[in-house]
Amino acid sequence: MKDKxxxxxxxxxxxxSDMWPVFFELKRRKWSDCPYKTYLGSNYIKSxxxxxxxxxxxxDKSWADNVREMLVHIEEEYVIMLLDDFFIDRKIDTxxxxxxxxxxxxxxxxxxxxxPEPGPARLCNRKLRVGKTxxxxxxxxxxxxxxxxKNSLIRLLKEGYSAWDFELKNTIDADNLECSFAxxxxxxxxxKNGVERGKYYSSTVxxxxxxxxxxxxxxxxxxxxxxxxRRFDLMVYNFKxxxxxxxxxxxxxxx
Numbered sequence: 212m213k214d215k216x217x218x219x220x221x222x223x224x225x226x227x228s229d230m231w232p233v234f235f236e237l238k239r240r241k242w243s244d245c246p247y248k249t250y251l252g253s254n255y256i257k258s259x260x261x262x263x264x265x266x267x268x269x270x271d272k273s274w275a276d277n278v279r280e281m282l283v284h285i286e287e288e289y290v291i292m293l294l295d296d297f298f299i300d301r302k303i304d305t306x307x308x309x310x311x312x313x314x315x316x317x318x319x320x321x322x323x324x325x326x327p328e329p330g331p332a333r334l335c336n337r338k339l340r341v342g343k344t345x346x347x348x349x350x351x352x353x354x355x356x357x358x359x360x361k362n363s364l365i366r367l368l369k370e371g372y373s374a375w376d377f378e379l380k381n382t383i384d385a386d387n388l389e390c391s392f393a394x395x396x397x398x399x400x401x402x403k404n405g406v407e408r409g410k411y412y413s414s415t416v417x418x419x420x421x422x423x424x425x426x427x428x429x430x431x432x433x434x435x436x437x438x439x440x441r442r443f444d445l446m447v448y449n450f451k452x453x454x455x456x457x458x459x460x461x462x463x464x465x466x
């Protein structure tokens with residue numbers, strides 16, 4: 212697969228335009244050698260970012276309708292879909308992504324997730340540390356960073372779906388999707404989820420401050436995600452997710 216066959220799509224909307232400078236500054240720092248054409252999808256506002264192609268879709272419909280309209284304007288056959296608050300916090304290995312994209316094409320996968328959120332229970336390629344995910348896996352369909360066949364992604368963006376519907380309803384309907392998905396065991400695309408319900412996480416505030424990046428935290432507000440109870444809940448959730456993946460691998464658990 213050639214670099215020109217892959218695009219990066221940053222899914223956003225005008226009300227989150229204040230976060231675009233943060234996203235793209237981190238992309239410049241952490242993925243300076245990104246070889247893929249980058250698009251920003253929103254309503255009317257242009258990003259003004261050098262090297263970014265703006266896609267204006269007009270008024271909001273549903274999340275899925277919006278993303279589908281964005282994809283119509285992308286010529287590339289494959290797309291790495293990113294949400295606008297996926298703040299890259301570690302150096303990205305471009306060659307690793309190239310190798311994964313090539314393997315994805317060779318194996319005919321419709322999607323290859325670039326983070327283990329969740330990861331595969333077993334590996335089908337030990338060198339690349341990639342494994343297939345199966346119907347029954349929690350978040351079998353996910354908005355986490357992934358390489359997608361554009362046309363396969365479009366099929367899953369059903370009219371009226373929210374982002375949550377996209378994940379939950381498609382995962383429930385996994386047996387009928389006729390798709391082949393895979394995921395990495397490693398954080399190839401490591402990021403911080405920047406906001407929740409429009410507010411910055413306190414850990415994100417700390418990270419951006421450490422990077423010397425300015426953002427209007429007062430405008431959006433801050434959610435404290437460093438509380439011990441919240442961290443414990445996350446640990447329990449991650450453990451349960453891993454158990455479900457293993458059970459699904461052997462056909463012992465299905466959503």
